[in-house]
Amino acid sequence: MRKSHRVVTGLAAIAVGSVLIMAADSAPKPLTYVTADRMVDVIGGGYISSPAILIEGERIIRVGTTRDLAPPKDARVIALPGMTLLPGLIDMHVHLTSDAKVHGYAGLEASVPDSAIEGVKNARTTLMAGFTTVRNVGAPSYTDVALRKAINGGKIEGPRIAAAGEPLGATGGHCDKNLLPAEYEQTSKSVADGPWALVAKVRRQAKYGADLIKICATGGVLSKGDSVGGQQLDPEEFAAIVTAAHRLGMKVAAHAHGTEGIKAALIAGVDTIEHASLIDDEGIKIAKAKGAALSMDIYNDDYILGEGAKVGILPESLEKERMIGQAQRDSFARGVKAGVKMIFGTDAGVYPHGDNARQFAYMVKYGMTPIQAIRAATVNAAEMLGTVKGAGSADVGQIAPGRFGDIIGVSGDPLNDVRALETVNVVIKGGVQVKGPPTL
Numbered sequence: 001m002r003k004s005h006r007v008v009t010g011l012a013a014i015a016v017g018s019v020l021i022m023a024a025d026s027a028p029k030p031l032t033y034v035t036a037d038r039m040v041d042v043i044g045g046g047y048i049s050s051p052a053i054l055i056e057g058e059r060i061i062r063v064g065t066t067r068d069l070a071p072p073k074d075a076r077v078i079a080l081p082g083m084t085l086l087p088g089l090i091d092m093h094v095h096l097t098s099d100a101k102v103h104g105y106a107g108l109e110a111s112v113p114d115s116a117i118e119g120v121k122n123a124r125t126t127l128m129a130g131f132t133t134v135r136n137v138g139a140p141s142y143t144d145v146a147l148r149k150a151i152n153g154g155k156i157e158g159p160r161i162a163a164a165g166e167p168l169g170a171t172g173g174h175c176d177k178n179l180l181p182a183e184y185e186q187t188s189k190s191v192a193d194g195p196w197a198l199v200a201k202v203r204r205q206a207k208y209g210a211d212l213i214k215i216c217a218t219g220g221v222l223s224k225g226d227s228v229g230g231q232q233l234d235p236e237e238f239a240a241i242v243t244a245a246h247r248l249g250m251k252v253a254a255h256a257h258g259t260e261g262i263k264a265a266l267i268a269g270v271d272t273i274e275h276a277s278l279i280d281d282e283g284i285k286i287a288k289a290k291g292a293a294l295s296m297d298i299y300n301d302d303y304i305l306g307e308g309a310k311v312g313i314l315p316e317s318l319e320k321e322r323m324i325g326q327a328q329r330d331s332f333a334r335g336v337k338a339g340v341k342m343i344f345g346t347d348a349g350v351y352p353h354g355d356n357a358r359q360f361a362y363m364v365k366y367g368m369t370p371i372q373a374i375r376a377a378t379v380n381a382a383e384m385l386g387t388v389k390g391a392g393s394a395d396v397g398q399i400a401p402g403r404f405g406d407i408i409g410v411s412g413d414p415l416n417d418v419r420a421l422e423t424v425n426v427v428i429k430g431g432v433q434v435k436g437p438p439t440l
């Protein structure tokens, strides 16, 4: 139903450009007309004053200014004086079902239902922080798929979700469960060894509703017993995963801190590198040539080192973070300078949900202009979503006809001080105001 309507709307938009039309095949949908002081033009890079946005049902149909676009007489008006509008923000690396206060052995107490309930709470917190779309890159037993279903079905409040389901990896690697001794035989269901076994895991993700594939290419900070920089999959395994995923129309996000694992994953054709902490200049060059994007969680280090010991992060994990934290920020600066594609990914869930926007200031500190950081969380993030259920590349990331009416309002000057995004006053998702002062 939703799909057929989307096709019709798309065709109509191609046929008539930005002219206001009603979809011929459906009952009239409510019209919403949004105005504010100004809007960040994420493509042009400046402000547009007195914007006016017309939304039909969930999707934007016209964008102009209050001078050239008047409210239709039956439209609901959301007038936001004093506000600066931006597209709803996108965080490309979150774990909605994780509690930032529970790490290490305490995590063993969380059941799958516990995680699902945690996800309900965090989904709302994330939406209220202005993030109207997230890519969830790792959740137990498809709890992220269940969250996506409940949010899209209108049962709970939350962002649009591109769900990775369970992350794939090697036995004993970052995506396995390594806390208990052998007699407990605790193993992740999405861990396998060898190309064909991993192809089966890719297909299993698709079967249970994942939108994309997350793999663990190298060791990690929070996993017990592995080396953070060590490569954990072989070239044949990377190639098999990427081929199987792309055949199913799924993008591949590769967790990778280590220099060689990053390059091997990129050569095999993964779409995004998560963390990319120890990427070298050759890795940056390969990412650019392949059109891959880096999703670097450069705020997270402050939380892990500041709060980690109190929230149960293992001493060996803290040691690993001390090894790579600053190195990752320096790699980020090199990547920005080299012009590699960067998307906004924070690893929320390791640190508290809702604080996602704190990363913007770090991105500016390490070389981006505010508009570059904003693009990483809007138009550029959307580009790397691909085709997913409910929040694909063409659906989000811009305030433009055809996209969802996902809009946020802030009272500051984000193009001068990106920290303005840490306080989001208004959130509109799919044309419905879910946060902010009551308007007309």
Ligand SMILES: [Zn+2]
Pocket: 093, 094, 095, 137, 138, 347
């Ligand atoms: Zn993560």
